Amino acid sequence: MIPAWIDGVLTPVEKLKAHQRGLRHRAISVFVMDGDAVLLQQRALGKYHTPGLWTNTCCTHPHWGEDGLDCAVRRLSEELGIVGVTPEFQLTAEYRAPVGGGLIEHEVVEIYTAPADRDLTLSLNPDEVAAVRWVSLPALRAEVADHPDHFTPWLRIYLDRHATSIFGQLADRSDPAQLRSSEAI
Numbered sequence: 001m002i003p004a005w006i007d008g009v010l011t012p013v014e015k016l017k018a019h020q021r022g023l024r025h026r027a028i029s030v031f032v033m034d035g036d037a038v039l040l041q042q043r044a045l046g047k048y049h050t051p052g053l054w055t056n057t058c059c060t061h062p063h064w065g066e067d068g069l070d071c072a073v074r075r076l077s078e079e080l081g082i083v084g085v086t087p088e089f090q091l092t093a094e095y096r097a098p099v100g101g102g103l104i105e106h107e108v109v110e111i112y113t114a115p116a117d118r119d120l121t122l123s124l125n126p127d128e129v130a131a132v133r134w135v136s137l138p139a140l141r142a143e144v145a146d147h148p149d150h151f152t153p154w155l156r157i158y159l160d161r162h163a164t165s166i167f168g169q170l171a172d173r174s175d176p177a178q179l180r181s182s183e184a185i
Contacts, residue, residue: 002026002061012064019049022096022104025061028072029154030087030112032057036170037118038140041080042131043152049099052130055152057114058082068110076114080132081123087112091165097153105154111166137170 001012004025018025032039039057043050058079062071069087076082089112096106118134135143144151144159163171 001064003064015061016048018061019099019103019105022106024094024096024106024108026068027059027061027105027107027109028068028075028112029059029109029158030057030072030076030114031166032076032082032085032114032116032120033167034116034118034134036137037134038137039116039118040133040135040140041129042133044126044128044130046127049101049103049105050152053152054150055155056158059109059154069112072110072112072114079125079128081125082114082116082120085114085116085120087114091162093158093162093165095154095157095161097157099153107154109154111158111162113166137167 002015002018002025003010004013004018004023005011006013006023013023013025017023040054041057042054043052045051058072058075060071060075060079062068066074069089072087076085076087089110092108092110094108096104099105122132124132141159141163144156148156158166
């Protein structure tokens with residue numbers, strides 16, 4: 001059961017039902033970072049929405065009554081085997097996006113970054129993650145601009161609307177429009 005708002009009241013709801021009804025619900029997203037490099041995951045092909053798409057390091061829904069930070073730490077371990085990192089809260093954002101199959105994500109999401117070294121130990125849960133890769137933030141933003149259909153809707157929203165709040169000054173140096181205009185000089 002995940003926390004969703006029904007008639008303005010936070011209520012435990014089955015995750016699939018929340019997506020089928022487009023209910024506003026709590027979520028977390030984590031970006032594991034090494035400098036300007038982001039660890040991305042490709043969602044497992046068996047996921048019931050957005051299978052095979054690339055996204056931020058980890059994203060999920062807290063259990064009923066679970067703190068966002070505790071959820072972030074738990075899911076980093078469960079999905080990727082990442083332990084010993086300390087996620088840092090960056091912001092709370094809200095978005096609503098179709099994710100295929102008539103399902104809608106309407107999330108109030110706590111977004112975290114977690115500094116780590118690229119050589120951190122990973123143990124991928126194949127039910128959750130098909131692959132991972134490190135990519136620089138400038139390269140990621142350019143890739144998302146060129147091939148948006150390869151990435152989850154929420155990752156595209158984060159980069160488009162919340163990059164500065166998530167990544168700080170790194171976001172300013174990685175804006176594809178700025179990179180392309182500076183390359184033309």
